[in-house]
Amino acid sequence: MDTATATAAAPRRRPVRPRADALRNRERIVAAAREMFVEHGSDVPLDEVARRAGVGNATVYRHFADRDELVRQVVLSVTGRVAVLAEEGIAAADADADAAFGALRTFVHAAADERIGALCPMLQAGFDPNHPDLLDARERLERSIEGLMGRARAAGQLRADIAVGDLMVALSQLTRPLPGTACPSMDRFVHRHLQLFMDGLMAPARSELPGEAATLRDLREH
Structure with a gap:
């Protein structure tokens, strides 16, 4: 043979x-x-x-193998869960265009419960943000959130001067305090303040925002 x-x-x-x-x-x-x-x-x-x-x-x-690998897997887990939430919002908006902003609102509150803002302090020195798995996860997350916001905007329910970066900044800030701080009781205010923020995103806008809309590229570069 x-x-x-x-x-x-x-x-x-x-x-x-x-x-x-x-x-x-x-x-x-x-x-x-x-x-x-x-x-x-x-x-x-x-x-x-x-x-x-x-x-x-x-x-x-x-x-x-080490702490960095575990941190990366936690980031991937949170990023993946939030992307799924955004994709579910897209499906809801596609099923009923009139409910597009409601789907966006539901997503924002659910993403807050995932404590997506807690990812920020994990991305410290020594953490490789360009790992292939992370790049794929980030692309999926960005695509899904942009898709959900785009549907709310197309329905005339989301003000036009808001970009994904603006939403992510708010989520990051409002899901604090940062890990290890002595203010855990602040969590009970998160959804209340998120609701105020989301009301401010609704169209028609009641004021003109200063500056320019924040993109995710802006956040990564700064």
Whole structure:
């Protein structure tokens, strides 16, 4: 039998899939890390993350080579969840154009509950924002939020001088205080203030905004 025939005859190896319990442990670690990063910042000891997740220290390091990898996975998790929320908003707006701004409002409140503003302090020195996975996730997030805002704008319900960056700045600011601060009780005001902000986005606009609309590129560059 020649080499080509032998190669063709050789059984293909199926890719090894992670076991279900391993996947559950990984998800629990990411969820615990997300909670603790929000509460205490991304410098929280990984031993504490393991304890919150209900796994051993060795399990954390088996799934994540170092802190940077765990932080990246938390960012990917939050970014992915928020993108799904925006995509659900697009589907709702497509089903009923009159409900486009309502879908945007629902998205903003849901994104606040994901504590998307807590991503900012994670993106510190040593964090690679240009990792391929992060670039893909960011593109999906930006595309989905822009799509949702575009539908509300096309329906004449969103003022024309607002861009995605303006929305993200508000979400970032209003989902604070920053991790590790002594003002956790401020959380009870988040949705109240978000509602005020969203009312200000409705068309027709009652005033002319100073400056220019903020794009996501503006936020990344500054």
